[in-house]
Amino acid sequence: MSEKIKNEILEWIKVIAIALVAAFVITRFVRPTLVRGESMFPTLDENDYLVINRTAYKIGEPEHGDIIVFGTNLEQDDGKKKDLVKRVIAVEGDHIKIQDSKVYVNDKLIEEPYIHDNYTDGNIDITVPEGKVFAMGDNREDSLDSRYDQVGLIDEKDIMGEVVVRLFPFSKIGVVK
Structure with a gap:
């Protein structure tokens, strides 16, 4: 075999x-996801293409304000389980109270410049138990989230990762907060 062919095979x-190493790293540590619905408007829009960090909560804990993707028992039209994208409002040990459309965490009114229409429906008064988080969409009037029994408090083990980057649309590419 000639030297040229050997070099070509090695290349x-x-x-x-x-390519195999890159594919392994991408599938183990990051995950793409597509936003469905308007529950995170104005922060995220329907069909935004996001990348989530799958290792964020294997080495750390969810924090107030993190945008997370988590699995649910809800079914999509195709019968698959539905993943939701929401913002962490309270973590284990926090006392959360929603009253008169205001959200209090540990008896302090929280600043939420990211929410749509500045209105939060529901009356909640709970302490988040160990291993759970309370999350809501930024578009509170159009968000199925921890305020409702269908979702409820989220088990940390069901959190797939933290949203880190929006890849599409290209005009909005960048870090998501």
């Missing part, structure tokens, strides 16, 4: 190896 092996 192909390198390219394939790099």
Whole structure:
């Protein structure tokens, strides 16, 4: 076999190896997801293409204000389980109270410049138990979230990851907060 063919084969092996390593890293540590619905408007729009950090809560804990993706028992039209995108409002040990459209965490009114229409429906008065978070959409009037029994408090083990980057639309590409 000529030296040129050997070099060509080695180059192909390198390219394939790099592609396999990159695919492994991408599937283990990040995950793409697509926003369905208007529950996170104005922060996120329907069909925004997001990348989530799958390791965020394996090495750390959810924090107030994090935007997370989590699995639910809700079914989509195609019968698959529905993943939701919401913002963490309260973490384990926090006392959350929603009264007169205002949200209090540990008896302090929280600043929420990201919410749509500045209105939060519901009357909640609970302390978040260990291993759970309370999350809501930014568009409170159009969000199925922890205020409702269908979703309820989210088990930390059901959190797939933290949203870190919006990739599409290209005009809005960047870090999401």
